[in-house]
Amino acid sequence: MTKKSENTSPVELDLSDVDHRVGKPIGGGQLWDPCSTSDIRRWVMAMDNPNPIHWDHEFARNSRYGGIIAPQSIAVGLDYGHGAAPACVGRIPESHLIFGGEEWWFYGCPVRPGDKLFQERRFHDYKVAETKFAGPTMFSRGDTVHKNQNGVLVAKERSTAIRYLSAEATKRGMYENQLGEKKKWTNAELLDIENLRYEWLLTTRSGISPRFDEVKIGDTLPRRVLGPHTIASFTTEYRAFLFNIWGTFEWVAPEGIEDPWVYQDPGWVEGFGFDEEGAKIDPRKRDGLYVGPSRGHIDEEKAGEVGMARAYGYGATMGAWCTDFLANWAGLDGMVRHIKSDFRGPAFEGDVTYFDAEIVDKEPMSTWGVPLVQVKLRLTNQDGTVLVSSLAEVELPL
Numbered sequence: 001m002t003k004k005s006e007n008t009s010p011v012e013l014d015l016s017d018v019d020h021r022v023g024k025p026i027g028g029g030q031l032w033d034p035c036s037t038s039d040i041r042r043w044v045m046a047m048d049n050p051n052p053i054h055w056d057h058e059f060a061r062n063s064r065y066g067g068i069i070a071p072q073s074i075a076v077g078l079d080y081g082h083g084a085a086p087a088c089v090g091r092i093p094e095s096h097l098i099f100g101g102e103e104w105w106f107y108g109c110p111v112r113p114g115d116k117l118f119q120e121r122r123f124h125d126y127k128v129a130e131t132k133f134a135g136p137t138m139f140s141r142g143d144t145v146h147k148n149q150n151g152v153l154v155a156k157e158r159s160t161a162i163r164y165l166s167a168e169a170t171k172r173g174m175y176e177n178q179l180g181e182k183k184k185w186t187n188a189e190l191l192d193i194e195n196l197r198y199e200w201l202l203t204t205r206s207g208i209s210p211r212f213d214e215v216k217i218g219d220t221l222p223r224r225v226l227g228p229h230t231i232a233s234f235t236t237e238y239r240a241f242l243f244n245i246w247g248t249f250e251w252v253a254p255e256g257i258e259d260p261w262v263y264q265d266p267g268w269v270e271g272f273g274f275d276e277e278g279a280k281i282d283p284r285k286r287d288g289l290y291v292g293p294s295r296g297h298i299d300e301e302k303a304g305e306v307g308m309a310r311a312y313g314y315g316a317t318m319g320a321w322c323t324d325f326l327a328n329w330a331g332l333d334g335m336v337r338h339i340k341s342d343f344r345g346p347a348f349e350g351d352v353t354y355f356d357a358e359i360v361d362k363e364p365m366s367t368w369g370v371p372l373v374q375v376k377l378r379l380t381n382q383d384g385t386v387l388v389s390s391l392a393e394v395e396l397p398l
Contacts, residue, residue: 013092013136013163017090017092018090018140021089021123022125024123024260025121025254025257025260026260026261027253027254027260028081028086028119028121029250029263030119031078034114036113040054040071040111040113043071043073043077043240046240047071047237047320051207051324051328052207053068053207054070056068063207068112068113070112072104072155073324074111075117076157079146081243082314084097085144086121086124086143086144086159087124087141087161088142088161088266089261091264091267092138092163093267094267095163095166095266096165096166096296097163099159099162099316100139100161100162101159101160101319101342102315102341103338104155104156104319106154107153109153109154111154117147117148118148119144122142122143124140124143124158125141126139132172133164133169133174134168134169135164135165136168137162138161138162138163139160140161141159141160142158144157144159166307169308170307173307173309174307182310183350183382185228196224197224197226200223209396209397210329211396212396215373219358219359220356221356221357222329223354223355224325224355226352226353227352228350229313229349229350229353230349233313235289238288238297238298238314244288246286247283263276269305271302271305272293272305273291274292297312297314300349310348310350312347313346315346318341322339322341322377326357334395334397335394336393336394337395341388342389342390344385344386345386347381351381353387354380354381355379357376360375360376370395371395372394372395373396374393376390377392
């Protein structure tokens, strides 16, 4: 059947292949190989995460971990579909997808070289609303449970996908009307950005955790900046997700589910779909940047075809930035326990992203059995436009 949005619109989403899949487990891609030190290093390089516990053997050997560990965000890097697979279920003809947000829970089990994560995925629910961006728009949610090879729970994720009709978004041209010309940075501005970036890099070096009793409500975290974002930086981020590398995964399906969603066509607009059979001969047909739904991230013309105006970054990358920004502040004796991030807009080519965070609450003994501080984090661009709004609970030592 088709589904109308909350406000009547001249166009509709065809959700006839969606409704019967709500609440059911789904399949997807499963990586063949365990996580390696090179995988971890590739990931932190792409996320511009300089914490030495993730890449420096000497530093890591002398730490409490006795060796390199992955950042908390690696769970999405070791997953299929940028973590959004269980939120992108069912064929919606002539559609596209952007990320709407993520919620993560972490259980204190770090990922080390040699570990392998296994995923259990489920399509949770959806709603349809009228948006200025694309008219009738689906907001769908899916859950992923990440366990390691020993069956130990590492993390849980609830992802939100935004699915819409590409032609309608292109016709409305919301971002095209709002963005204006790509920012041209002066040398002085670039120097200010690099100085701020370097100041933050130094705060991650020691790994020393702030103590719970020493921090106060109203304290702010060191400011961070990323960018200016470029085609090169977007491509580097994309290549760090292991499932994007040729031949890294197999298709798996949940048992006992009739017509399980595994790798069916979600209905991408022409020019954005994969060619699964052709990719057995030519891997570029399953690459995603050469052919596939991620082409708009690095190709301005393709970005325009899905209503995005120019090249833009990845929602899962923004989620990883948020988690690891807070984890780096928490140090080697702390960690992010829970974070909910709402994505308000993408990081566009030529823009920069600022991180500003404040402690808004403290809980000496939480349901996790550890002391937590609640931190509000916002990511904004150079114009003050909010890209991400996050609320997180971060464990700190007493």
